[in-house]
Amino acid sequence: MSEHTLLSGNEAIALGAHLSGVRVATGYPGTPSTEILEALAAGDHDETVVQWSVNEKVALEVGIGASLAGRRTLVTMKHVGVNVAADPLMTFTYMGVNAGLVLVTADDPGMHSSQNEQDNRNYARFAKIPVLEPSDSQEACDMVQAAFEISERYDTPVLLRSTTRISHSKTPVNPGDRTESRVDPGFIKDPSRTVMMPAYARGRRVAVEERSEKLRAYVEEVSDAAPSSLNRVEMRDATVGIITGGIAYQYAREALPDASIFKMGISYPLPIAAIEDFAGRVDRLYVVEELDSFWETELLAAGIAITPSSLPRVGELSADAVRAALSADTGPPTHDPAADIPVRPPVLCPGCPHRGIFYTLRRRRYTVSGDIGCYTLGALPPLESMHTCICMGASIGAALGIEKALGEEAPPTVAVIGDSTFMHSGMTGLADVFFNRGNVTTIILDNHTTAMTGHQGNPTAGYDAHLADAPRLDFESLVRGLGVQHVKRIDPYDLEHFDAVLTQCADHEGPSVIVVEGPCVLLPTADPGTIPCVSDQCVGCGACLRLGCPALRRRGTDKRAQVSINADLCTGCALCVQVCPYSAIVGEGADS
Amino acid sequence: MSRIDDILVVGVGGQGIILATDVIAEVFLRAGHDAKKSEVHGMAQRGGSVESHVRRGEEVHSPLISPGAVQVLVAMEGLEALRYAHMVSRGGIILYDPLEIPPLAVATGQSQYPEDLSERLSLYSAKVYPVPAFALASELGNTRTQNAVLIGALASLMEIPDTLWREVLSRRVPARAVDVNQEAFALGSKAIVRGS
Ligand SMILES: Cc1ncc(C[n+]2csc(CCOP(=O)(O)OP(=O)(O)O)c2C)c(N)n1
Numbered sequence: 122m123s124e125h126t127l128l129s130g131n132e133a134i135a136l137g138a139h140l141s142g143v144r145v146a147t148g149y150p151g152t153p154s155t156e157i158l159e160a161l162a163a164g165d166h167d168e169t170v171v172q173w174s175v176n177e178k179v180a181l182e183v184g185i186g187a188s189l190a191g192r193r194t195l196v197t198m199k200h201v202g203v204n205v206a207a208d209p210l211m212t213f214t215y216m217g218v219n220a221g222l223v224l225v226t227a228d229d230p231g232m233h234s235s236q237n238e239q240d241n242r243n244y245a246r247f248a249k250i251p252v253l254e255p256s257d258s259q260e261a262c263d264m265v266q267a268a269f270e271i272s273e274r275y276d277t278p279v280l281l282r283s284t285t286r287i288s289h290s291k292t293p294v295n296p297g298d299r300t301e302s303r304v305d306p307g308f309i310k311d312p313s314r315t316v317m318m319p320a321y322a323r324g325r326r327v328a329v330e331e332r333s334e335k336l337r338a339y340v341e342e343v344s345d346a347a348p349s350s351l352n353r354v355e356m357r358d359a360t361v362g363i364i365t366g367g368i369a370y371q372y373a374r375e376a377l378p379d380a381s382i383f384k385m386g387i388s389y390p391l392p393i394a395a396i397e398d399f400a401g402r403v404d405r406l407y408v409v410e411e412l413d414s415f416w417e418t419e420l421l422a423a424g425i426a427i428t429p430s431s432l433p434r435v436g437e438l439s440a441d442a443v444r445a446a447l448s449a450d451t452g453p454p455t456h457d458p459a460a461d462i463p464v465r466p467p468v469l470c471p472g473c474p475h476r477g478i479f480y481t482l483r484r485r486r487y488t489v490s491g492d493i494g495c496y497t498l499g500a501l502p503p504l505e506s507m508h509t510c511i512c513m514g515a516s517i518g519a520a521l522g523i524e525k526a527l528g529e530e531a532p533p534t535v536a537v538i539g540d541s542t543f544m545h546s547g548m549t550g551l552a553d554v555f556f557n558r559g560n561v562t563t564i565i566l567d568n569h570t571t572a573m574t575g576h577q578g579n580p581t582a583g584y585d586a587h588l589a590d591a592p593r594l595d596f597e598s599l600v601r602g603l604g605v606q607h608v609k610r611i612d613p614y615d616l617e618h619f620d621a622v623l624t625q626c627a628d629h630e631g632p633s634v635i636v637v638e639g640p641c642v643l644l645p646t647a648d649p650g651t652i653p654c655v656s657d658q659c660v661g662c663g664a665c666l667r668l669g670c671p672a673l674r675r676r677g678t679d680k681r682a683q684v685s686i687n688a689d690l691c692t693g694c695a696l697c698v699q700v701c702p703y704s705a706i707v708g709e710g711a712d713s
Numbered sequence: 714m715s716r717i718d719d720i721l722v723v724g725v726g727g728q729g730i731i732l733a734t735d736v737i738a739e740v741f742l743r744a745g746h747d748a749k750k751s752e753v754h755g756m757a758q759r760g761g762s763v764e765s766h767v768r769r770g771e772e773v774h775s776p777l778i779s780p781g782a783v784q785v786l787v788a789m790e791g792l793e794a795l796r797y798a799h800m801v802s803r804g805g806i807i808l809y810d811p812l813e814i815p816p817l818a819v820a821t822g823q824s825q826y827p828e829d830l831s832e833r834l835s836l837y838s839a840k841v842y843p844v845p846a847f848a849l850a851s852e853l854g855n856t857r858t859q860n861a862v863l864i865g866a867l868a869s870l871m872e873i874p875d876t877l878w879r880e881v882l883s884r885r886v887p888a889r890a891v892d893v894n895q896e897a898f899a900l901g902s903k904a905i906v907r908g909s
Binding site: 126285291374456457458463669675678689 | 725726735738739742747748749750751752753754759760761762773774775776777779780781782792793795796798799801802803815816817818819820821822823824825826827833836837856
């Protein structure tokens with residue numbers, strides 16, 4: 122296998138896009154999709170424009186424009202990003218493409234890094250477009266190329282669905298040849314196709330049905346025993362037949378190596394006739410799919426007899442889960458996990474500029490409407506000062522709702538939102554607060570980057586997808602433009618000042634914004650301070666430990682043991698110096 | 714024990730776990746096997762518990778190793794060794810750095826770090842090898858080479874020639890850190906005293 126290299130699913134998708142002659146690639150970061158655009162950008166392919174958009178809706182709209190202009194286009198996002206992009210998607214499907222457009226959705230079964238585990242195969246049925254699902258990196262690379270061909274041949278956007286286990290596993294890849302679009306670049310002015318007002322949309326609606334008919338015929342054509350078939354029939358022992366695809370295919374192969382398999386490479390539409398034929402060749406037919414019973418529902422509707430199984434519908438599948446549900450084999454003997462051991466959830470980094478904000482909020486009775494980013498960790502002990510987290514941008518609207526529902530007697534309502542999230546979908550919420558005469562105090566945590574997903578640029582970061590300098594938007598003028606005149610800018614490491622500004626903003630009649638400006642400590646621009654030390658004055662009261670800083674710990678197991686600072690981890694942010702009631706931590710920022 | 718094919722590397726986000734399994738997986742591939750590796754990036758990276766699976770074989774299907782099938786558990790931290798010890802197969806090996814990184818609940822005094830670690834680990838495996846990788850790496854003046862020490866220790870349990878391990882390791886680490894990583898690998902490969 123020496124001509125192979127190990128690539129992650131995401132790297133393989135980027136390679137497949139490059140081999141397909143992609144000219145424009147856009148997206149918004151989100152685990153597990155992020156590394157696709159990063160790999161494309163790192164490839165430095167001069168002919169390809171790679172850029173982060175402010176959100177998924179804009180990313181898809183840029184993609185639609187590029188496709189209509191006759192350039193092959195890749196658009197990437199995580200599963201929940203497709204919700205944000207759903208509005209353009211549901212109408213773009215009527216318009217069709219000019220050059221191919223492939224939309225990558227990276228789903229997160231098991232919610233390793235997400236707020237839900239929605240199964241985006243459902244979007245294919247909803248938008249009436251095909252969805253391809255690779256089972257490893259080689260297929261990820263090959264299927265991107267197939268997806269572009271299908272997109273242009275059938276005049277449709279194509280969904281490519283990955284999952285965390287595909288995107289973040291590395292498997293061998295042997296890249297194929299380069300393919301190119303046969304479409305000539307140029308925007309074709311044809312309102313009946315590209316202006317979706319009712320009169321034109323009605324015509325295109327019919328075209329969608331005709332296309333669906335052709336796609337149903339196509340998926341039958343690509344269903345056979347050839348190894349390169351998108352839908353592959355693997356006949357082995359005929360006792361058990363399994364319809365499966367994506368990562369679930371690997372689990373089924375491992376759990377039941379002798380079973381016959383109908384491997385779905387195109388998850389929608391389904392090749393009903395080919396599956397009926399397969400069903401007729403096996404004694405018992407199972408469906409092994411992760412998350413929703415998407416195929417099973419379609420197949421039952423088509424009258425195909427499926428043997429019921431007890432496969433879980435929640436979380437990731439595994440070879441063991443498939444074995445337990447479908448076979449008598451019990452797998453290797455297992456031990457019980459160690460009981461009573463401390464958990465290790467993720468934590469805000471030492472020196473993180475978000476920490477002091479939550480430390481301060483924890484001491485108030487405010488209702489804190491939160492958002493998504495590293496700062497969501499402020500909801501966990503010991504900071505525990507975030508009370509909602511729904512989806513990106515929701516903090517501000519939800520804060521306004523809480524305030525309107527409870528009136529003036531209720532404690533003040535605060536929204537906390539990161540810079541990237543504010544640009545993604547917080548601005549509209551803030552305009553709503555202004556328009557509806559809200560009193561919400563919005564705290565924008567401006568760490569100059571999209572930290573959570575690995576430091577991608579955004580309009581407030583000053584760098585782009587290639588890490589080159591980019592124009593930078595000014596929060597203060599943006600916020601004023603949205604109608605909020607009461608704007609304060611503060612330093613995240615000055616607790617006393619933040620405390621005073623917070624009180625003042627909460628008391629202020631009308632909406633207010635606090636821009637907390639301090640770069641993420643993991644950025645090269647972060648400026649480390651001097652590392653403080655703990656003096657003998659320490660009485661072990663534990664006040665500093667309520668900061669939840671990984672660099673601080675007690676010296677022993679005694680409840681009043683003195684605290685020590687791990688100099689390897691400490692960045693010298695000096696928050697602990699400020700919160701120590703005994704002035705026992707000495708360093709920069711100490712009372713002089 | 715049969716040939717080592719299924720290796721689980723665990724530790725705390727930021728310790729270089731993913732680089733370690735990148736090296737192991739590439740060594741497997743270059744040694745002529747099908748190989749896969751899998752992990753989860755994202756939220757867990759911020760100081761959380763991290764696991765990364767590496768497998769080789771004639772044809773590897775699932776990128777994940779089943780519980781009870783891990784042949785070698787490589788743990789870069791003590792508590793994490795215990796957290797994943799149940800994954801180890803009968804006859805499997807636990808190779809761990811006795812380094813203690815207290816999780817927040819321990820640092821704040823709400824929870825206790827397990828004291829009888831090596832005893833508890835021995836309930837899961839008869840072959841438990843402590844390798845003070847972090848301490849050795851500190852002596853070399855570069856704690857980032859903790860993973861290279863453990864790779865050296867792992868390599869000493871396997872039949873793949875050292876030259877291949879060393880070559881892949883050098884290609885994977887930053888150019889200025891090649892020499893110190895090679896030294897770390899050498900320390901690791903002598904770290905396991907078998908039969909003890
Ligand atoms: C619709 C949607 N897109 C993407 C994500 C993934 N995601 C979660 S938080 C985040 C950005 C966080 O950046 P920022 O608001 O600047 O906060 P930071 O992590 O820097 O503190 C992203 C991209 C998501 N959860 N939902």
